Amino acid sequence: MSQVYDRVALIGLGLIASSMFWAIKRSGLAGEVTGYARSQETRDIARQIGLCDRVCDSAADAAKGADLVVLCVPVGAMGVVAAEIAPVLKPGATISDVGSVKRDVIDAVAPYVPQGVHFVPAHPLAGTEHSGPKSGFAELFDNRWCLLVPTQGSDPDSVATLRKFWEAMGANVNEMDAEHHDLVLAVTSHAPHLIAYTMVGVADDLRRVTDSEVIEYSAAGFRDFTRIAASDPTMWRDVFLSNKEATLEILGRFTEELFALQRAIRTGDGDHLFDYFTRTRAIRRSIIDAGQDTEAPNFGRDPGHKE
Numbered sequence: 001m002s003q004v005y006d007r008v009a010l011i012g013l014g015l016i017a018s019s020m021f022w023a024i025k026r027s028g029l030a031g032e033v034t035g036y037a038r039s040q041e042t043r044d045i046a047r048q049i050g051l052c053d054r055v056c057d058s059a060a061d062a063a064k065g066a067d068l069v070v071l072c073v074p075v076g077a078m079g080v081v082a083a084e085i086a087p088v089l090k091p092g093a094t095i096s097d098v099g100s101v102k103r104d105v106i107d108a109v110a111p112y113v114p115q116g117v118h119f120v121p122a123h124p125l126a127g128t129e130h131s132g133p134k135s136g137f138a139e140l141f142d143n144r145w146c147l148l149v150p151t152q153g154s155d156p157d158s159v160a161t162l163r164k165f166w167e168a169m170g171a172n173v174n175e176m177d178a179e180h181h182d183l184v185l186a187v188t189s190h191a192p193h194l195i196a197y198t199m200v201g202v203a204d205d206l207r208r209v210t211d212s213e214v215i216e217y218s219a220a221g222f223r224d225f226t227r228i229a230a231s232d233p234t235m236w237r238d239v240f241l242s243n244k245e246a247t248l249e250i251l252g253r254f255t256e257e258l259f260a261l262q263r264a265i266r267t268g269d270g271d272h273l274f275d276y277f278t279r280t281r282a283i284r285r286s287i288i289d290a291g292q293d294t295e296a297p298n299f300g301r302d303p304g305h306k307e
Ligand code: NAP
Pocket: 011, 012, 013, 014, 015, 016, 017, 036, 037, 038, 039, 040, 042, 043, 072, 073, 074, 075, 077, 081, 098, 099, 100, 101, 123, 124, 125, 126, 127, 128, 129, 130, 131, 132, 133, 232, 235, 239
């Protein structure tokens, strides 16, 4: 694969940025990658493990002269970081982000984007429950979706180059508008995370089930909730505060369906339960058919692997 940008700057050096760096290196997609993280500790780790060709001590230093600057910080921090780097952005450069919510990020960042700089928001639909500079790996985006959310007046050439860049990092790319993105993600990611957090919280509160039993017998379904509920608290706090409307809309529907299932159980309406579960099983089938998960028993996970 050939170089797409001369210089890429990654602001924030956690799971997503470090995975981007290794994916960029895997295919030689940039001449130089600079990076910046807020804490000295993360910058030291990055230098130790060779994460980025050059780790800078300020976001502005990292962004200066870059052809592509990607904001890889929690959604709630995007505006502050954009304000900090705006004065040094090179004319003709592209500024993008990887935030899990789009409308709020666009509203927070767009006012700072200088004339002559192209803003092309993006969101790779790939992640793990791990965070920090050591958690990334080059394959994270392979065969996953990356949604580009061009804003009004986004330059078509810079959108096309960013698309090429994400494709070269292994992703399938699609374009979507911000409102639709936030609703889709509320269904597929944000509400499920909140439900997982709730379920794990309930088990924690339910002292009749001892801790050891919860842990010992977790493979019966609970374990998958615990994996999701182990996700980064800062990131997810920001996601819910930023995608408030769509998440509340989906949770409202969820609650109605939950009440209907609850009533079916109480009244012994087996047909309702059976029909419902048949419908949901078909959704699982279509996810596997789309190549977005494995059919292997145990979700393809090694039973001895503690993830
Ligand atoms: P992460 O591993 O927790 O890393 C976050 C990075 O941002 C760290 O380098 C951190 O610096 C820096 N940071 C945190 N707060 C900051 C602030 N107020 N100002 C400046 N820098 C700050 O996070 P991640 O999982 O890579 O997520 C990054 C972005 O990607 C988020 O917007 C998230 O919504 C999005 N995203 C995440 C996933 C996922 O599954 N994790 C998937 C798709 C998109 P320090 O280390 O110095 O604290």
